[in-house]
Amino acid sequence: MTDASRFPETLPRTAETPIYRHRLTTRIWHWVSAITVFIMIGSGLTILNAHPHLYWGQFGANSDHAWLDTPHVPSFLTIPAGYNLAVARRWHLLFALVLGFGLLFYMVASLINRHFQRDLAIRARELAPAHLWYDAKEHAALRFHDPKQPNARNIFQKLAYVLAIFVLLPAMILSGLALSPGMDAAWPWLLDLMGGRASARSVHFIAMVGVVLFIIVHLALVILAGAWPETRSMITGWWRIPGHDKREDAA
Amino acid sequence: MSSLITRRALVTTAALGTGALLAGCDRIADIPAARKILFSGEKLNMGLQRALSNRHSLAPEYRADQMSPFFRTNGTSNPGTPEYAAMVADKFASWRLKVGGLVARPLAISHQQLMAMPARTQITRHDCVEGWSAIGKWHGPMLGSVLKAAGVKDSARYIVFTCADLYSGANYYESIDLIDAFHPQTILAWGMNDQLLDVGHGAPVRLRLERQLGYKHAKYVMAIDAVASLAGIGLGKGGYWEDNVDYDWYAGI
Numbered sequence: 001m002t003d004a005s006r007f008p009e010t011l012p013r014t015a016e017t018p019i020y021r022h023r024l025t026t027r028i029w030h031w032v033s034a035i036t037v038f039i040m041i042g043s044g045l046t047i048l049n050a051h052p053h054l055y056w057g058q059f060g061a062n063s064d065h066a067w068l069d070t071p072h073v074p075s076f077l078t079i080p081a082g083y084n085l086a087v088a089r090r091w092h093l094l095f096a097l098v099l100g101f102g103l104l105f106y107m108v109a110s111l112i113n114r115h116f117q118r119d120l121a122i123r124a125r126e127l128a129p130a131h132l133w134y135d136a137k138e139h140a141a142l143r144f145h146d147p148k149q150p151n152a153r154n155i156f157q158k159l160a161y162v163l164a165i166f167v168l169l170p171a172m173i174l175s176g177l178a179l180s181p182g183m184d185a186a187w188p189w190l191l192d193l194m195g196g197r198a199s200a201r202s203v204h205f206i207a208m209v210g211v212v213l214f215i216i217v218h219l220a221l222v223i224l225a226g227a228w229p230e231t232r233s234m235i236t237g238w239w240r241i242p243g244h245d246k247r248e249d250a251a
Numbered sequence: 252m253s254s255l256i257t258r259r260a261l262v263t264t265a266a267l268g269t270g271a272l273l274a275g276c277d278r279i280a281d282i283p284a285a286r287k288i289l290f291s292g293e294k295l296n297m298g299l300q301r302a303l304s305n306r307h308s309l310a311p312e313y314r315a316d317q318m319s320p321f322f323r324t325n326g327t328s329n330p331g332t333p334e335y336a337a338m339v340a341d342k343f344a345s346w347r348l349k350v351g352g353l354v355a356r357p358l359a360i361s362h363q364q365l366m367a368m369p370a371r372t373q374i375t376r377h378d379c380v381e382g383w384s385a386i387g388k389w390h391g392p393m394l395g396s397v398l399k400a401a402g403v404k405d406s407a408r409y410i411v412f413t414c415a416d417l418y419s420g421a422n423y424y425e426s427i428d429l430i431d432a433f434h435p436q437t438i439l440a441w442g443m444n445d446q447l448l449d450v451g452h453g454a455p456v457r458l459r460l461e462r463q464l465g466y467k468h469a470k471y472v473m474a475i476d477a478v479a480s481l482a483g484i485g486l487g488k489g490g491y492w493e494d495n496v497d498y499d500w501y502a503g504i
Contacts, residue, residue: 035272038269038272039276042273042276047382048382050380050381050382051379051381051382051383053383058313058317058376058384058386059317059376059384059386060383060384061319061321061322061323061379061383061384062323062383063320063321063323064320064321076270077273079276080277080280081274081277084496084497085380085381086492086496086497086498087280087289087497089380089498090280090289090290090292090293090497090499091276091280091289093292093293093296093504094288094289094291094292094295095292096292097292097295097296179378179504180300180503180504181310181376181378181461181462181464181504182300182304182462182503183300183303183503183504184310184311184376184462185304185308185309185310185311185461186300186303186308187303188311191311197376197378198384201382
């Protein structure tokens, strides 16, 4: 590995030696997506307000059985703040392109630079009940990094990122595409995959709720793990191991 | 490390940042240059969709048992003008569909003549911009057949529909390009769910444009014109909603 020196995970270290944790492509994608997802949720909630009912199947309108009637989303959470379906759609459908092509760019880059294989690939031993239990206890004790391998992601971290990158965002994009009558003509398999347009709209909503939950957990853990060191590492790439001092090294 | 202060600062920053970002989005949308970028998504999406499909890609058609038990109405449910009421009273006997503009042979087609034309029957899904959808059966001649009978001139780029229902005192209007106009599923529907089209759904004739959203499906069609440009139509963006409420002209998404 040519850039092994940038990932000296096995070398002894102290808190003073920062490690290079996030590549430039990851950092760019992270912040572009942070803004994009924010805009997508805000504008999406305006669109939801236009017809706050969700159905399963090929079709769904007011007289059909809705599995969920969503409450009116208050204007301080929506884009634009005043109800305007046309402008909300403009935001949503432009930034949908940023989200979709951004994810594609990040996935291709992360396969090439082996970010996925190195940092996110889940090993079978990590899913062993004993390991999961151990990691859960470590989380409860707010210890998120293995002192011996501080740059390695723990299993719950991996599962959360894999869920967001490979399940929630693709589900969001594919269900969104299935809502488009033009795309349904171009790619009829979208409807087969989703089980109909009304189902696609429900999947779109559920995936959005999943993304919101992910963001809440993500932000909470960033704060618990050390808000500034974590944020700085996503800006500069360099990370100092939080709570990792010489005493632990000696132990 | 003063992690508590940092955390508090972060939470405060995040809360303020979220509010500022939300408000910022509305500010941005008011800047003309930013608005232009925001509105450029329409052309990007249209270009991508046209690149991913071909001009004859068909919208999905459904089985009779997949139809909506009740197909709601939307937009105008009755134009309510004396002229329209008179047409309903005489069962559209005096109604004529005027086909004009950049055509070799302007036409005035009666209801009977339209119903005598070879027709297509299609069970398709109607997607409203608001998010609901309903599946219905539509029956009528292809718009392309009518346009071929009139002989669209080479200079024509768009087809404009003028309708009997009034919005802000003016007739509703919509427009499509020739790719959609000659699409095999683009029909002038005079029948719905095995009956004559009713007033709520656009009698005597409505456009079906199956690869786009509902607001493009002009109801109560009175005139069809081939034009070279949308500049002279309404405020120039090609339709009532496009001109007045910033809806996309291309409603394939």
